[in-house]
Amino acid sequence: MMQLALAEAEAAALEGEVPVGAVIALGGQVIARNHNRRESWRDPTAHAEIIVLKAASLALNRWRLHDTTLYVTLEPCPMCAGALVNARVERLVYGTTDAKAGAVDSLFCLPNDPRLNHRVSVTSGVLAHEAQLQLQSFFRARRPGPR
Secondary structure, three states: OHHHHHHHHHHHHHOOOOOOEEEEEEOOEEEEEEEOOHHHHOOOOOOHHHHHHHHHHHHHOOOOOOOEEEEEEEOOOHHHHHHHHHOOOOEEEEEEOOOOOOOOOOOOOHHHOOOOOOOOEEEEOOOHHHHHHHHHHHHHHHOOOOO
8 A cells, every 4th residue: 555655656746746645545445545736736735645535535425534544655744644533544554754744753643642532543664765765856856956
């Protein structure tokens, strides 16, 4: 599943989007897959995680996604981590950490905050090197200066 998320991240990069890809699965079957689309949709909420959560809810005809697993290449931000909790996602698997905006392990721990009404099981570091390389290559190509 993380390989599919990495493929989505690559598609995002080819479209000029920050390369983050996500897949949501139920019982080992892909329910939805997509990537960041903030630039193309001109929508600050068009993160890969939000897009696949919405698509999965439509496909399953319910907003409670308690039996699903979300795979994403980058540690979710506060908005996305909060959405995982609100959607009652059972498990999150992510690639590389996000020291500047991560809300799972880096800056906050929203999926397992005991003050919230739901906990999300978290597995981190899956294909982290590959996910990190995608992001580094994307930003290196866009930043001026010596390489």
